[in-house]
Amino acid sequence: MSLPEPPIAVLAELTHRCPLQCPYCSNPLELERAAGELETEDWLRAIEETAELGVLQIHFSGGEPTVRRDLETLVAAAARAGLYGNLITSAVLLTEARVEALADAGLDHVQISFQDSEAGSADRIGGYGGGHEKKLAAARWVRATGLPLTLNAVVHRQNLQRLPQMFELAMELDAHRIEIAHVQYYGWAYENRAALLPTRAQLEESVAVIEAAAKTYPGLAIDYVVPDYYARRPKACMGGWGQRFFNITPSGRVLPCHAAETITGLRFDNLRDKSLREIWTSSEAFQRFRGVEWMPEPCRSCERREVDWGGCRCQAFAITGDAAKTDPACELSPHHAVMAELAAAETAEAPPDFRYRRYANAPETAKLTRPPAATGAERTTTLD
């Protein structure tokens, strides 16, 4: 078997601790405790190995990455290694001095999530009072350093009506880029799908808003992540499993995508035990769905098999119970109708209350399906 191409980007999930409780969080239901997190030395080695492997961009994320006091050290190490350093943050813990320190350490770009365009709704969705105001202040400190800013707007049933105001906010904050990211329904978002999935009418309106904004704001880079439940063809998830991207969890497990642990039965290697090169080139989890060999019909003979790579493995698992099936977002999947039926049924009802993302709120089944963290006893953190 030939060696895989080098990866382009890594998502470094430094921690799962976060003051926010967004009900669509992309972290797993079973959140890692602080005691299980990698040490600074582990991350420094991972950053070096990452650059050696050919990665060009490192996204420092979480949880909330700024809870790690060694963030500046890691940012500086990434810059020394030639990596393009991006900070993906809720921004509510940032101070002006910290933003300046991160910029001085060699950070290249900051991406701040906004839960809505108005404080009341934003703070309710994020489950953190006063958060929106703090984000506004932090965004201005970022721009004052000269760093480019992305406004990351996670959109769903309960905030899509204010999409035009999201664009206005991006302009007001002098953002270079806006990411309109429809919630992707894995993990916490899957649990909260009935509260978050937009109606078809909302979706169609949002497409019109985005097309208009692209004309109104030519200087603003716009990236749009579409919701799978109304798609006809699947997304090229991660640019193909194990082809461009990997994710490092707070405790050092290396995943082909941040949601890969939702697939039960896959075993993931830890960078404490193996080099990143070894994991990327030959680990079982990366090889399992790499390329086109694993594909069933209708993917195997599909002319788009190297365009969308069969879509998303996590979604196939979530909807059909088998990660090796065609992504049901594809209209050629025998399970395609299930997604439309789920969407129609759930959006016909009033949205239920959120199950907020916090350690204590994981469903019992999730707590049982995964072994405890490899190192140390669990302890409660101040951010729990």
Place this chain on the structure above:
Amino acid sequence: MKERVVITAASVPSLPRGVKLRFDKARDIWVLLGPERIFNPDPIALEILKRCDGTASVTAIVDDLAATFQADREVIERDVTALLQDLADKGIMAG
């Protein structure tokens, strides 16, 4: 709304904060890295980008390229200005 950067002969182009030009050893190519963007400059664009150091004006860059490659200065000036304007409009060139 930011003012559009207009590239002229007197402009002194430079890569803005958050944009990096570097050699990619793993793939043996030069890459221009920006926010969530990776560009693979062609050989001509690369020669131009390498000269955008924040001290040389467009005029100086064009003179240098015309001398180095013994090519028609007018053609080069047109190409350089067009490339830099395109990059400036994408927010990845300051001038």
